[in-house]
Amino acid sequence: MKNYNKQDFPVSEIRRFLEPGPVVLVSSAYKGETNIMTMGWHTVMEFSPSLIGCMITSANYSYDLIKDSGECVINIPEVHMATTVVGIGNCSGSDVNKFEKFNLTAEEATMVKAPLIAECYAHFECKIHDAQMLDKYNFFIFEVVKAHVAISPKYPETIHYRGEGHFMVSGNAVSYRDKFLPQNL
Amino acid sequence: MKNYNKQDFPVSEIRRFLEPGPVVLVSSAYKGETNIMTMGWHTVMEFSPSLIGCMITSANYSYDLIKDSGECVINIPEVHMATTVVGIGNCSGSDVNKFEKFNLTAEEATMVKAPLIAECYAHFECKIHDAQMLDKYNFFIFEVVKAHVAISPKYPETIHYRGEGHFMVSGNAVSYRDKFLPQNL
Numbered sequence: 534m535k536n537y538n539k540q541d542f543p544v545s546e547i548r549r550f551l552e553p554g555p556v557v558l559v560s561s562a563y564k565g566e567t568n569i570m571t572m573g574w575h576t577v578m579e580f581s582p583s584l585i586g587c588m589i590t591s592a593n594y595s596y597d598l599i600k601d602s603g604e605c606v607i608n609i610p611e612v613h614m615a616t617t618v619v620g621i622g623n624c625s626g627s628d629v630n631k632f633e634k635f636n637l638t639a640e641e642a643t644m645v646k647a648p649l650i651a652e653c654y655a656h657f658e659c660k661i662h663d664a665q666m667l668d669k670y671n672f673f674i675f676e677v678v679k680a681h682v683a684i685s686p687k688y689p690e691t692i693h694y695r696g697e698g699h700f701m702v703s704g705n706a707v708s709y710r711d712k713f714l715p716q717n718l
Numbered sequence: 719m720k721n722y723n724k725q726d727f728p729v730s731e732i733r734r735f736l737e738p739g740p741v742v743l744v745s746s747a748y749k750g751e752t753n754i755m756t757m758g759w760h761t762v763m764e765f766s767p768s769l770i771g772c773m774i775t776s777a778n779y780s781y782d783l784i785k786d787s788g789e790c791v792i793n794i795p796e797v798h799m800a801t802t803v804v805g806i807g808n809c810s811g812s813d814v815n816k817f818e819k820f821n822l823t824a825e826e827a828t829m830v831k832a833p834l835i836a837e838c839y840a841h842f843e844c845k846i847h848d849a850q851m852l853d854k855y856n857f858f859i860f861e862v863v864k865a866h867v868a869i870s871p872k873y874p875e876t877i878h879y880r881g882e883g884h885f886m887v888s889g890n891a892v893s894y895r896d897k898f899l900p901q902n903l
Contacts, residue, residue: 577773701889702889
């Protein structure tokens with residue numbers, strides 16, 4: 534297990550980690566049940582409140598846990614966890630306890646009952662902000678109410694899914710800061 | 719200008735290019751006006767119909783062009799266009815013609831009136847599928863009705879925005895295909 538030192542991070546700035554489009558692990562808990570699912574279909578929707586839109590198909594065991602509890606945690610795994618990420622997508626929480634099966638550590642969150650996955654680089658504690666798109670699209674709009682991010686490295690080495698078993702690993706950091714109008718930064 | 723050879727691509731498979739989270743250029747047209755905007759807040763929502771959810775703030779000049787025409791094109795720029803991408807975000811279509819200012823080539827699309835940006839790696843012609851989230855969130859749900867993708871390279875070298883002028887460039891391709899259950903590919 535990578536030994537991250539994490540600290541609180543401003544919820545209005547988490548686009549730094551989610552806007553680039555990484556695969557994330559969503560953890561949930563309801564009435565003593567916990568689960569983890571992989572997710573690649575998400576988008577930032579607002580800075581403040583810090584809103585994230587997420588597609589979570591109702592066929593997923595996590596769907597009801599999230600809907601009924603009104604909460605989840607979005608965790609960012611780095612590339613060294615890739616086989617675990619794939620394995621989590623291969624099985625259902627209706628059959629197995631994924632924390633046990635994949636030897637992951639459930640850490641207590643601050644604002645929600647869903648657990649943090651300690652092995653991940655960052656954790657965003659979420660509450661459902663708007664459920665109006667659930668029935669038609671299985672689209673949750675979450676508000677991130679608390680963020681925990683590793684102090685180092687500055688940017689995680691994330692994996693980005695292309696389908697068919699293929700991923701892109703995050704590459705070089707480049708800055709075009711001097712090309713932006715200040716008000717657009 | 720990079721000389722891409724493009725061909726039709728199945729609209730149900732465009733997640734290959736959008737799910738990894740690149741910055742895209744959205745082109746639009748309405749009553750003789752055209753415009754281009756940069757966009758980083760988008761997510762795949764369904765394979766078939768091929769749905770993409772996009773945050774386009776109503777303050778953008780493109781917002782009304784897209785809403786009123788019911789159409790747009792999502793174009794994928796590669797990293798060699800990064801300064802153009804930033805420049806497009808720095809100015810408003812209310813003041814300038816961005817195709818002229820940035821010396822970009824507007825090519826005719828097949829299914830929509832919005833133009834393709836020829837200098838980009840891929841183009842996804844879109845029609846508004848659902849506008850119910852517009853008033854509250856400025857969130858468009860588009861259906862991709864036609865896709866054009868460069869034959870080579872297999873994967874574009876995309877840029878992914880982190881905010882504050884900083885980007886991540888897409889990195890190595892890795893496959894974990896042998897780790898997936900066949901039904902999950």
